[in-house]
Amino acid sequence: MNLRKPLSALGAVALGMSLLTGCVAGSSSSNGSGDSSSSTGGSVTIGIKFDQPGLGLKDGTTYKGFDVDVARYVAKELGYTDVKFVETPSAQRETMIQSGQVKMIFATYSITDARKEKVSFAGPYFVAGQDLLVRSGTTDITGPDSLNGKKLCSVTGSTSAQKVKDKFANKVDLQEYDTYSKCVAALAAGTIDAVTTDDIILAGFANQSQYQGKLKVVGKPFTTERYGVGIKKGDTALATKINAAITKMISDGTWEKDLKADAGDFSYNKENNPPKATEGQ
Ligand code: GLU
Numbered sequence: 001m002n003l004r005k006p007l008s009a010l011g012a013v014a015l016g017m018s019l020l021t022g023c024v025a026g027s028s029s030s031n032g033s034g035d036s037s038s039s040t041g042g043s044v045t046i047g048i049k050f051d052q053p054g055l056g057l058k059d060g061t062t063y064k065g066f067d068v069d070v071a072r073y074v075a076k077e078l079g080y081t082d083v084k085f086v087e088t089p090s091a092q093r094e095t096m097i098q099s100g101q102v103k104m105i106f107a108t109y110s111i112t113d114a115r116k117e118k119v120s121f122a123g124p125y126f127v128a129g130q131d132l133l134v135r136s137g138t139t140d141i142t143g144p145d146s147l148n149g150k151k152l153c154s155v156t157g158s159t160s161a162q163k164v165k166d167k168f169a170n171k172v173d174l175q176e177y178d179t180y181s182k183c184v185a186a187l188a189a190g191t192i193d194a195v196t197t198d199d200i201i202l203a204g205f206a207n208q209s210q211y212q213g214k215l216k217v218v219g220k221p222f223t224t225e226r227y228g229v230g231i232k233k234g235d236t237a238l239a240t241k242i243n244a245a246i247t248k249m250i251s252d253g254t255w256e257k258d259l260k261a262d263a264g265d266f267s268y269n270k271e272n273n274p275p276k277a278t279e280g281q
Contacts, residue, residue, distance in 0.1 A: 041079055041080070041081055042080060042081065042082065043080060043081070043082035043083065043084055044075055044078070044080040044082070044083055044084070044103050044104070045084045045085075045086055045101070045102050045103055046071045046075065046083055046084070046085055046086070046102060046103065046104050046105070046106060047085075047086055047087070047088030047093065047096055047097075047101075047102035047104070047105035047106070047107055047230070048063065048065075048067050048068055048071060048085050048086075048087070048088065048105075048106055048107050049065075049067065049087065049088070049089070049107045049108060049179075050087040051179050051180065051181040052065065052067075052108060052180060052181075052201055052204060052205075053065070053204040053205060053207070053208055054066065054200070054203070054204035054207075054262050054263045054264075055067045055068075055108055055200065055201060055204060055262070055263075056068055056106070056107055056108070058085075058087070063085045064262070065204075065262050066126070066258060066259055066262040066263055067106040067107060067108065067227075068085070068106070069254075069258040069262060070106055070125050070126075070229075070246070070249065070255075070258070071083065071085075071104070071106040073245060073249045073254060073258075074104070074106075074229065074242055074245040074246065074249075075104075077241070077244070077245035077248065077249075078241055078242070078245065086101065086102060088102060088105050088107050089155075089157070089178055089179060090107075090155045090156065090157040090158040090178075090179075091155070091156040091157025091158075091178065092157070093105050093107060093109055093115075093119075093157070093230055094115060094118040094119050094230075097118075097119045097230050097231065097232055097233075098118060098119065098232070098233075100232075103231070103232075104229050104230065104231055104238075104242070105229065105230035105231075106125075106227075106229055107230075108128070108197075108198060108200075108201055108225075108227060109121075109227060109228055109229075109230050110159045110198075110225040110226060110227065110228070111123065111124060111226045111227075111228035111279055112159060115230075116233075118233060119230050119231065119232065119233050120230075120231050120232065120233045120234060120235055120236075120239060120280045121228030121229060121230060121231065121239070121279045121280050122228060122229040122231060122238070122239040122240075122242035122243050122246070122277065122279055122280045122281075123226070123227060123228035123229045123242070123243070123246060123275070123277050123279050123280075124226035124227050124228050124275045124277060124279060125227055125228075125229065125246045125249075125255070125274075125275065125277060126200070126226075126227040126259075126273060126274075126275065127224060127225065127226050127227070127269055127272035127273050127275050128198035128199055128200045128201070128221075128225040128227065128269065129198065129199050129221025129222065129223055129224055129225060129269060130159070130160050130163060130196060130197065130198055130199070130221060130222055130223040130225060131196070131197075131198070131199040131202055131217055131218055131219065131220065131221045131222070132144070132147075132194050132195070132196050132202070132217070132218040132220075133184065133187060133194060133195040133196070133202040133205065133206060133215055133216070133217055133218070134187070134193065134194045134195075134215070134216060134218060135187065135188070135190075135214065135215060135216075136213060136214055136215060136216050138193070138194075138216075141193065141194050141218065142218060142220075143218060143220045143222065144164075144167070144168055144196075144222050145168075147168055147171055147172045147193075147194065148171045148172075149171070149172075149173070150172060150173065150193040150194060151173045151175060151191070151192040151193045151194075152164060152172045152173065152174050152175065152192065152193065152194050152195070152196055153174075153175045153176075153177060153182075153183035153186055153187065153192045153194070153195045153196070154174065154175075154176060154177075154183065154195065154196050154197060155176065155177055155178060155179060155180055155183065155197065156176045156177070156178055158197060159223070159225065160196050160197040160198070161174065161176050161196075163196075163223060164196060175192055180195065180197055180201055180205065181205070183195040183197075184205045184211070184215070187215065188210075188211060188214060188215065198225050199217060199219075199221050199269075200263060202217045203217050203263070204263070207264075221269070224272065226275065226279075228279055228280075229242050229246075231280070235280075236280060236281055239279065239280030239281050240280075240281045242277070242280075243277040243278060243279070243280070243281060246277035247276075247277050250274045250277075255274055256274070
């Protein structure tokens with residue numbers, strides 16, 4: 001099923017989200033740790049989001065979205081025959097890599113210098129931008145500078161929440177939840193005035209059947225978010241292999257095909273996508 005539906009209100013962010021039927025993740029007998037040279041055969045544990053439509057979504061026993069597709073492609077290229085997905089919420093990503101609970105994270109995970117103090121990244125495999133999601137009838141929130149006195153929801157441990165604290169701290173009543181789906185539910189219920197995170201995440205929620213026509217993305221991204229693959233700090237050999245896999249996924253057409261299937265036709269951030277995967281080597 002493909003629900004490609006351009007979100008006309010988004011202007012440049014004409015992004016519809018649809019969902020691919022995912023595959024059942026196989027069971028795994030190993031954990032995510034281990035050195036990168038062991039990446040031939042066997043299973044690998046990968047961290048994704050479980051509640052972000054179009055990117056990382058758990059639906060019963062299936063996993064779907066663009067993060068999931070990139071993760072599966074990379075795992076296969078690395079020689080793994082079995083992938084086990086676990087949930088890596090925004091605030092837990094560094095810890096879950098450091099503790100070896102996951103080998104790699106594909107979870108709308110922006111590459112930042114602060115995070116690089118604890119983990120390393122391969123990629124990027126996508127570039128997004130921070131934006132705002134509001135109720136359809138909202139006319140007074142037009143960008144980050146129009147948030148004076150508004151209740152804004154974002155997620156603990158995200159670059160999105162940090163950006164609000166750094167740049168708009170005095171103006172905004174920031175409410176931090178642990179997942180974006182909770183923020184979006186609160187927005188739809190009228191408890192908060194806007195949600196902020198990456199445009200592709202917000203568009204995925206806006207196009208869910210229960211929110212269609214009720215929510216809209218403002219469509220003026222105000223940051224650059226380079227989605228990396230989180231790995232153990234200093235594992236340059238693994239980063240090199242992941243980057244080669246991402247580069248192959250882009251050059252053989254799979255990247256574009258999967259992105260369209262997962263996120264619909266989108267016409268924003270074209271100048272930055274697909275990116276060159278050179279991080280962490
Ligand atoms: N890309 C941003 C980040 O890594 C926001 C999305 C998220 O929280 O996963 O923090």
